[in-house]
Amino acid sequence: MTAEFEPVPAHGEPPRGAPSAPTPARLAGVEAGVVDRLHAFESDLEAQLSLCGRRREEVHVIVVTKYHTPELAEVLYAAGQRDFGENTLQGLHAKLEAGGSALESARWHFIGQLQRKKAGQVARLAWAIHSIDRTELVDRIDRVELDHAVDAFVQVSLDGQPDRGGVLIEQMDALVERVLASPHLRLKGLMAVAPLGADADPAFERLQELSARIRRVAPEADSISAGMSGDWQAALRHGATHLRIGTAITGKPVSAR
Numbered sequence: 001m002t003a004e005f006e007p008v009p010a011h012g013e014p015p016r017g018a019p020s021a022p023t024p025a026r027l028a029g030v031e032a033g034v035v036d037r038l039h040a041f042e043s044d045l046e047a048q049l050s051l052c053g054r055r056r057e058e059v060h061v062i063v064v065t066k067y068h069t070p071e072l073a074e075v076l077y078a079a080g081q082r083d084f085g086e087n088t089l090q091g092l093h094a095k096l097e098a099g100g101s102a103l104e105s106a107r108w109h110f111i112g113q114l115q116r117k118k119a120g121q122v123a124r125l126a127w128a129i130h131s132i133d134r135t136e137l138v139d140r141i142d143r144v145e146l147d148h149a150v151d152a153f154v155q156v157s158l159d160g161q162p163d164r165g166g167v168l169i170e171q172m173d174a175l176v177e178r179v180l181a182s183p184h185l186r187l188k189g190l191m192a193v194a195p196l197g198a199d200a201d202p203a204f205e206r207l208q209e210l211s212a213r214i215r216r217v218a219p220e221a222d223s224i225s226a227g228m229s230g231d232w233q234a235a236l237r238h239g240a241t242h243l244r245i246g247t248a249i250t251g252k253p254v255s256a257r
């Protein structure tokens with residue numbers, strides 16, 4: 001089952017990009033605006049960070065490429081982007097196996113709801129998993145052979161509706177303990193998505209309080225994965241360290257235009 005995909009090399013710092021290198025011909029079809037949007041997002045981010053009195057080094061921008069081609073991710077990689085997000089095993093695999101691409105050296109973050117039977121394969125391919133929301137996922141990951149530790153975020157449900165993913169707050173501490181006991185996972189912190197149709201600010205404020213709570217038992221687990229295209233400014237105000245940005249940088253998926 002798990003032999004279906006080749007394990008990726010152990011983690012190391014991805015090589016720096018060469019933004020001045022000529023674009024390979026097969027990338028010519030990617031919409032040129034994507035690199036402009038990456039740069040525009042970076043300058044919006046700088047502005048918001050200075051409003052919050054925070055530094056750029058505190059924040060990781062993960063570009064979510066889930067509705068887009070490997071070529072689009074490659075263009076962003078060539079522009080220097082190193083962290084990317086996918087929400088399915090299939091999507092992750094498609095990006096990694098895209099022929100002759102540099103994408104194997106990128107850091108891939110798994111951000112989607114994770115099925116137990118796919119957890120081991122995702123752990124082999126991903127740099128980080130942001131959606132650990134039940135102990136059976138950890139049990140499954142601990143049973144596979146890995147040549148690298150995987151960064152892990154415990155996803156919490158801020159609206160108490162776990163069908164959107166996330167552990168109920170009452171069960172968070174027990175799951176945190178389970179991740180801390182895993183030989184394969186390295187607990188980075190908490191992840192959440194803002195409740196639908198509600199103000200993101202109080203939700204992310206609550207997440208920041210929960211983060212302070214887990215740091216009493218796991219002081220290194222100080223990362224907060226929060227903020228998408230529509231609410232990243234609120235997330236930054238409440239301590240987010242990992243922004244998961246899709247459409248603001250990639251553009252809308254072709255089917256939704």
Ligand SMILES: *Cc1c(COP(=O)(O)O)cnc(C)c1O
Pocket residue numbers: 064066087111112193227228229230244245246247248
């Ligand atoms: C798709 C997705 C994102 C990015 O969403 P945008 O609104 O396109 O920025 C972030 N986080 C999760 C969990 C997602 O599924």
